Amino acid sequence: MRQFTAVVNPTSGASAGAAALLGVARLLREAGAGLETAYSRSLDHARQLARDAGEQGRVVLAVGGDGMAGAIGGALSGTGVPLGLVPAGRGNDFARALNLPAEPEALAGVLLHAEPRPVDTIEVTSAVHDRTAVLGSVYAGVDALANLHANNARLLRGAASYYLGGLRAVTTWRPARYRLTLDGEEHLHHGYTVVAANSGYYGSGRLVAPDARVDDGLLDIVLIAHAPRRLFFSLMNELGTGAHVRRPQVRVLRAKEIRIEADRPLPYGADGEVDATLPVTARVLPGALHVLC
Template sequence: MRQFTAIVNPTAGGSNGVATLLSVARLLREAGAELETEYSSSLAHAQDLARQAGERQRVVLAVGGDGIVGGIGGALSGTDTVFGIVPAGRGNDFARALGLSSDPAELADALLHHEPRRVDTIEVESARGRTVALGSVYAGVDALANRHANHAKLLSGAASYYAGGLRAVATWRPATYRITVDGEELTHHGYTVVAANSAFYGSGRIIAPEARVDDGLLEVVMIRHAPRRLFFALMNELKTGAHVHRREVRIVRGAEIRMEADRDVPYGTDGEVDAVLPVTARVLPGALAVLC
């Protein structure tokens, strides 16, 4: 029987993290599994707790949204520690990419009985140092929208991302990017560049429909400059992934992507936005063992 250490972000989705874990924890314990719970005071603290639990051969559960999931999953990347997710945040996009259910019974069954799956992670290198992300690295108007969503007080989930997107697009000036994909340099003028390991970002928006978490490649989605009214229409098409058929959208694939711009353009990873370009995203094939 597996032994679990759950690491909770108490602020993810309000009090949802604790409430969601209680439902799953009861089912795990009823099945005979051992579960201990740790509460993180910061992302760095959560990562330290995860490494310590991994050294004790425990399955590490990240309880919260994409920020803590990406932070803990990144800390365990390249190790043999088995990772699990209890989705309880605003977006839950990496959990969505793995097909994880929000139903406590289905989630507990996956954590108890499913075999770990090896998935890719993303090494992120910038002037701030080296980190590891899970879902995507995105630079431009979507990073600004994510920053607005993170500071939203009255909205949650998809509504906060949509409102953040409207606010960001209203003030965004297109940037000129220099994108290097596996050594080939591309010039891009427009709204955003996304290096996607997961198909989803921004609370369920399908930015890269063909992205797979275990194919050793990143989908690079570039959205060119267009009238704002067209960009708003394109934002709506992210619900289904239909935006990829527009001529303003270009998609290439690669294992290493370098993003630079002609001005300070913000970039984000897994729901966290606190830096500006340049940045390099490099896929780490099969680096994380996850229950899904």
């Protein structure tokens, strides 16, 4: 029977994470599994708790949102330690990409019985991130600014915080000029954002890269070019279904590695965490993480 260590989000997900874990924990213990719970003081502490649990031969549960999943998944990337997810955040986009169930009974069944599946991770390198691995996507532009606003929202959660954060970001945005290097080939881009997607979802359920797969060894590079704000708002609405990729202002490329530079210090985000500015390099690590799903 599996032995689990649940690492709970130290910030906004602490109370929500504890609540989400409660029902699942009871079911795991009733089935005979061992479960320890660790409340981290920071994401760095969460990474260390995950590494320590993995060294003890335990399955690590990331309890929280995409930031927590990305931090712990990144810490376990390349180690062979199985990761389980208990979604309890604003977005839960990587869990969504894996089609994880929300109901405690179904989720407990996955954690108890599913075979670990190898999925890709993204190695992020910049002045702030020294070869840090994340799970879902790296994005640089108006969406990173919107994510920053959403993270700072105190009264709203989920899709509403992302949507209002997006409105605030777009109204003050001026187009950026990007220089992109994809597998050694340079591309110029003028517009709103660049997204290097391992998972198809970001921003609380927005299907930014409909054809992205977490196990194909490639990043889907989504480029949204300059357009009038009214058109961009229409495009934002289409992110819910992925229909935006049919617009002429959107290009999708694929690469194993991308370096993103811009004509000014733009923020970039990685798995919901926005704490750095360009330039940044993102490189796919094929099959580097084993996830229960």
